[in-house]
Amino acid sequence: MAYDTYEELAALDAPRIRTEIPGPNARAVVAADAAVTSPSLPRAYEFAPARGAGSVVVDVDDNIYLDFNAGIAVCSTGHSHPQVVSAIQQQAERLIHYSASDFFLPVYSELCARLDQIAPISAPVKCFLTNSGTESVEAGIKLARLHTGRQYIIAFLNSFHGRSFGSVSLTASSAQYHAGFGPLLPGIVHAPYADSLSGFTDLEHPDTPGYIEKVIFKRLVPANEVAAIILEPVLGEGGYVVPPKAWVRYLRDLCDEHGILLIADEVQSGTGRTGKMWAIEHFDVEPDILLAGKGIASGMPLGAMIASGSTMTWERGAHGSTYGGNPLSCVAALETIDLVEKELIANTNEVGALLIDGLRAIAGRTDMIEQVRGLGLMIGIEFESAAVADAVEIACFERGLLVLRAGDKAIRMSPPLMVRAEQAANGLKIFEDACAAVSSSR
Numbered sequence: 001m002a003y004d005t006y007e008e009l010a011a012l013d014a015p016r017i018r019t020e021i022p023g024p025n026a027r028a029v030v031a032a033d034a035a036v037t038s039p040s041l042p043r044a045y046e047f048a049p050a051r052g053a054g055s056v057v058v059d060v061d062d063n064i065y066l067d068f069n070a071g072i073a074v075c076s077t078g079h080s081h082p083q084v085v086s087a088i089q090q091q092a093e094r095l096i097h098y099s100a101s102d103f104f105l106p107v108y109s110e111l112c113a114r115l116d117q118i119a120p121i122s123a124p125v126k127c128f129l130t131n132s133g134t135e136s137v138e139a140g141i142k143l144a145r146l147h148t149g150r151q152y153i154i155a156f157l158n159s160f161h162g163r164s165f166g167s168v169s170l171t172a173s174s175a176q177y178h179a180g181f182g183p184l185l186p187g188i189v190h191a192p193y194a195d196s197l198s199g200f201t202d203l204e205h206p207d208t209p210g211y212i213e214k215v216i217f218k219r220l221v222p223a224n225e226v227a228a229i230i231l232e233p234v235l236g237e238g239g240y241v242v243p244p245k246a247w248v249r250y251l252r253d254l255c256d257e258h259g260i261l262l263i264a265d266e267v268q269s270g271t272g273r274t275g276k277m278w279a280i281e282h283f284d285v286e287p288d289i290l291l292a293g294k295g296i297a298s299g300m301p302l303g304a305m306i307a308s309g310s311t312m313t314w315e316r317g318a319h320g321s322t323y324g325g326n327p328l329s330c331v332a333a334l335e336t337i338d339l340v341e342k343e344l345i346a347n348t349n350e351v352g353a354l355l356i357d358g359l360r361a362i363a364g365r366t367d368m369i370e371q372v373r374g375l376g377l378m379i380g381i382e383f384e385s386a387a388v389a390d391a392v393e394i395a396c397f398e399r400g401l402l403v404l405r406a407g408d409k410a411i412r413m414s415p416p417l418m419v420r421a422e423q424a425a426n427g428l429k430i431f432e433d434a435c436a437a438v439s440s441s442r
């Protein structure tokens with residue numbers, strides 16, 4: 001079947017693999033790339049995409065994949081959603097750029113007003129728009145310090161907040177992110193994240209909830225010098241780990257008690273991914289500052305730092321950005337938010353439940369999987385070892401299913417929020433087949 005249009009490609013019964021993987025054209029792309037691109041780029045496997053529609057991606061060899069990565073939790077509305085494409089095209093014909101930092105760009109404030117409607121903060125909010133997740137985090141660090149007049153920030157082990165200097169200093173998912181770059185931003189202290197794998201299943205656990213008070217406040221930094229606690233409500237890069245509800249509420253209470261800001265980094269978990277617009281809503285907790293990125297504009301570069309007006313107290317000139325909130329990204333975000341709110345959250349819950357149930361059934365049939373966890377379409381599968389998780393990732397790729405490693409020994413699934421039930425079923429079959437192949441070669 002030809003797939004000239006978005007509709008034809010998105011409807012295709014993927015995957016269809018027609019060459020060895022990677023194919024000859026992909027291998028040529030990889031070889032050419034090595035000569036000219038920064039060797040720092042992490043690169044998971046040799047996938048060279050050429051085109052995408054919905055949850056389907058075609059590589060440079062015309063192999064067709066089922067994409068359970070969504071460009072790493074970015075293409076929330078699927079690849080090249082026609083409404084998003086048309087909004088970008090129309091905007092490009094009218095105005096590609098004018099800096100909202102120095103002038104008044106109507107679509108910038110229109111998007112900020114839309115973010116106000118969906119923010120998980122009951123007071124009216126103000127927004128600062130950025131080009132990426134890491135810039136949202138940097139903005140959060142600066143605002144938290146300035147607003148509170150305090151210097152310290154508490155972040156969590158296993159978390160990922162980005163790679164620019166401030167955000168990489170918060171990041172603690174792998175020492176590789178810090179290697180050779182120190183000393184990092186001073187004033188950052190890490191605490192254990194309360195995750196089910198470490199046995200921290202509820203607030204009663206003696207170590208994790210108490211750590212901030214018993215160790216940080218008592219031994220390291222007085223609470224009244226802490227500006228913020230920054231939290232991924234569901235760990236992203238750290239393995240798609242869902243913390244206990246009581247722990248997140250405890251953090252909110254701790255912040256209230258000591259005048260500390262709670263920053264929710266929802267760059268990966270936000271924009272409907274977990275089946276609510278923001279993951280923090282699962283915990284009945286309001287953050288003081290919310291950071292968005294990735295899925296917010298379906299792949300156009302956009303991030304946001306959102307905070308109540310009483311928190312966003314910095315003055316004219318304190319922060320800005322040339323491109324942040326550029327018109328093309330703003331219109332893409334407006335379309336994305338509409339689609340997510342009206343259609344995709346419901347689909348995320350429905351198909352997410354199918355996937356989690358299916359994966360748990362698979363876990364029951366193999367001894368390689370230790371845990372299946374997740375919310376909505378943010379799903380982590382914990383394997384017995386890193387080697388097995390690596391092998392399953394590649395076995396999926398070879399069979400036309402795109403998934404990605406996360407954490408120490410997990411695989412993450414983050415399909416587009418419009419993934420269909422039959423695609424989920426297909427993905428499950430391939431995933432089980434990949435697991436079986438790895439299991440038999442152990």
Ligand code: PLP
Nearest residue numbers: 132133134160161162236267268
């Ligand atoms: N925060 C979280 C939770 C993330 O998952 C990421 C990226 O993976 C970032 C921040 C950084 O975003 P970006 O890569 O757009 O700078």
